[in-house]
Amino acid sequence: MLTFLTMVSHYMGMINVKSRLKNQVYTTVAFVGNWYLLFIAIKFIQNGGYLRGFGLLAIFVIFLYFIVMNIFFFFTEKKAPYDISPQIEKLIGGRPEEVEEQEELKRRLSRVERNSNGFGANGFYSDEVLLPAKVKTSSSQQRNVDVLVNEMIKKGLVMNDFDGKNDQQLIQSADEGQREFYALGDGASFPYYDLREEHGRAIIYAGLNQMSESPVGEVVRVGLSDFKHAKHEFHLYLANAGVSGGPQKVQGRSGLVESDGKYVVKIQMAYKRRTTSLPDDLK
Numbered sequence: 511m512l513t514f515l516t517m518v519s520h521y522m523g524m525i526n527v528k529s530r531l532k533n534q535v536y537t538t539v540a541f542v543g544n545w546y547l548l549f550i551a552i553k554f555i556q557n558g559g560y561l562r563g564f565g566l567l568a569i570f571v572i573f574l575y576f577i578v579m580n581i582f583f584f585f586t587e588k589k590a591p592y593d594i595s596p597q598i599e600k601l602i603g604g605r606p607e608e609v610e611e612q613e614e615l616k617r618r619l620s621r622v623e624r625n626s627n628g629f630g631a632n633g634f635y636s637d638e639v640l641l642p643a644k645v646k647t648s649s650s651q652q653r654n655v656d657v658l659v660n661e662m663i664k665k666g667l668v669m670n671d672f673d674g675k676n677d678q679q680l681i682q683s684a685d686e687g688q689r690e691f692y693a694l695g696d697g698a699s700f701p702y703y704d705l706r707e708e709h710g711r712a713i714i715y716a717g718l719n720q721m722s723e724s725p726v727g728e729v730v731r732v733g734l735s736d737f738k739h740a741k742h743e744f745h746l747y748l749a750n751a752g753v754s755g756g757p758q759k760v761q762g763r764s765g766l767v768e769s770d771g772k773y774v775v776k777i778q779m780a781y782k783r784r785t786t787s788l789p790d791d792l793k
Contacts, residue, residue, distance in 0.1 A: 697754030
């Protein structure tokens, strides 16, 4: 019987299968093998070997408990009753591979959700027609930004968890020369945003929706030109508006140090060249 179990373990290690399936096979084999252990324990007791017999019987009960826990974990979606696995995990350290896979899946889904924020509420524009732009934010507009980001976090529209990574994972995944990591990751788009001209200034409005909009910044440069000159040559459209920055972790001598940072409004402008320039009185 032991030879059979060793052979199964050996061949399962050679076959490339998903860990859940592999653990299901191991659990099934262990379930069968554990009853053989019970058979040996009974034989010892029948032949007067009480110490060994009851010792093996105790081991059988312990193994049976963990096999039942594995059946709940690997064969069902139900939570096992009287599960002491978390306490054992704290005692010996480490985490089950299946748990790591599930958390990695959650992180990947989180990244997909964050990436989907890149498609702005104002539609899709190809990279060829996009220009970077500089935004100036007053103190009152900065307060509006802070309030909006906090509302987005509360409603689950943006994650401020450093992409679900701990300090060690952040350092391992860092690009060369990277020393700063933001809770918002690469940032996120505002749920609603709009660009309006007021008294010759290009003001960005943003909010959870149009009803809750408030001014969050002013466009001062588009590409290499200020807004007025860029408008003179191009039709300009607000392609995307979002936020980056905020709470961050910075690499220090003894590890990462967390600090507060200012949320920064980031935008992209789409352009289309005018066939004729604007008259001077409309510049």
